[in-house]
Amino acid sequence: METIKLVYPVDGGDLIEAGEASSKMKLTLKRLGLPPDVIRRASICMYEGEINMVIHADGGEAQVEVGMDEITIRMTDTGPGIPDVDQAMKEGFSTAGPTARELGFGAGMGLPNMKRYADELAIETEVGRGTVVTMKLKIPS
Amino acid sequence: MTVKALSDALSLTVFTLPDPDRAVSGGYSGDLLSWVMGRAGENHAWLTIMSNQNVAAVALMADLACVILTEGVTPDEDLLRRAGEQMINLLGTASPTFEAALALGEQLK
Ligand SMILES: Nc1ncnc2c1ncn2[C@@H]1O[C@H](COP(=O)(O)OP(=O)(O)O)[C@@H](O)[C@H]1O
Ligand SMILES: [Mg+2]
Numbered sequence A: 001m002e003t004i005k006l007v008y009p010v011d012g013g014d015l016i017e018a019g020e021a022s023s024k025m026k027l028t029l030k031r032l033g034l035p036p037d038v039i040r041r042a043s044i045c046m047y048e049g050e051i052n053m054v055i056h057a058d059g060g061e062a063q064v065e066v067g068m069d070e071i072t073i074r075m076t077d078t079g080p081g082i083p084d085v086d087q088a089m090k091e092g093f094s095t096a097g098p099t100a101r102e103l104g105f106g107a108g109m110g111l112p113n114m115k116r117y118a119d120e121l122a123i124e125t126e127v128g129r130g131t132v133v134t135m136k137l138k139i140p141s
Numbered sequence B: 001m002t003v004k005a006l007s008d009a010l011s012l013t014v015f016t017l018p019d020p021d022r023a024v025s026g027g028y029s030g031d032l033l034s035w036v037m038g039r040a041g042e043n044h045a046w047l048t049i050m051s052n053q054n055v056a057a058v059a060l061m062a063d064l065a066c067v068i069l070t071e072g073v074t075p076d077e078d079l080l081r082r083a084g085e086q087m088i089n090l091l092g093t094a095s096p097t098f099e100a101a102l103a104l105g106e107q108l109k
Helices: A020-031 A036-057 A085-089 A098-102 A112-118 B005-011 B033-039 B053-060 B077-085 B095-108
Strands: A003-009 A059-066 A070-077 A119-125 A130-138 B013-016 B025-030 B046-048 B067-071 B090-092
Touching: A003 A020, A003 A036, A003 A085, A020 A036, A020 A059, A020 B053, A036 A059, A036 A070, A036 A119, A036 A130, A036 B033, A070 B005, A070 B033, A085 A112, A085 A119, A098 A119, A112 A119, A112 A130, B005 B095, B025 B095, B033 B053, B046 B053, B053 B067, B053 B077, B067 B077, B077 B090
Parallel strands: B025 B046, B046 B067, B067 B090
Antiparallel strands: A003 A059, A059 A070, A070 A130, A119 A130, B013 B090
């Protein structure tokens, strides 16, 4: 199988509608016949990333590459950046506002979930410029 | 047991049941969406009082068997629509979350 590249824009405007990119990716991974466990983990990682881009960064873009033995999800935004990544990674740390919390977001568990479910997580971020979150998941053969 | 069998056994309200034969293997209760994605297992029944459409997205991403809205909560219109579209089983009960979890546990014994 050749590497398949998918690109999904994430609209920053609407938290209620968020999840479209993740839903589409999940459908595509199913069509490709990948193992259910890796699809589940990739979907949760992508959804957490998508929600973060909507809540914290006014949207962005997700690029997904599906190769022979690995899925790479790269989520890029031009939002405010993360001043202290170690602090952001802590379970329970959140700067989410009341609107997000009312909907059930803002538990400060998004980045920890990504770390838990991805085989590799890398965060490149610069305050005032934006954030790139890259997650890699191995596809078991 | 299947979601349909569980729904019948507990006399749950059926909001939408697009995937009735789906197997239920356990349960998780919580209203913070990231906790659910971090802790609920595949094919679990999810007990919650959250009723907005992100509930359907979470159930989809985490491969949950069904959502059971407890405490008499009803889904908002968008959740109902999205659950139908995304093949998410959406049920309800007037029971408090704790009682509903006990009843679910009995069925899964
Ligand atoms: N893409 C992003 N842009 C800016 N800040 C972010 C981004 N993603 C995460 N953060 C910061 O990291 C914190 C922790 O993120 P997360 O663990 O997903 O929890 P939550 O989204 O519930 O706040 C956020 O509250 C926010 O301050
Ligand atoms: Mg988050």
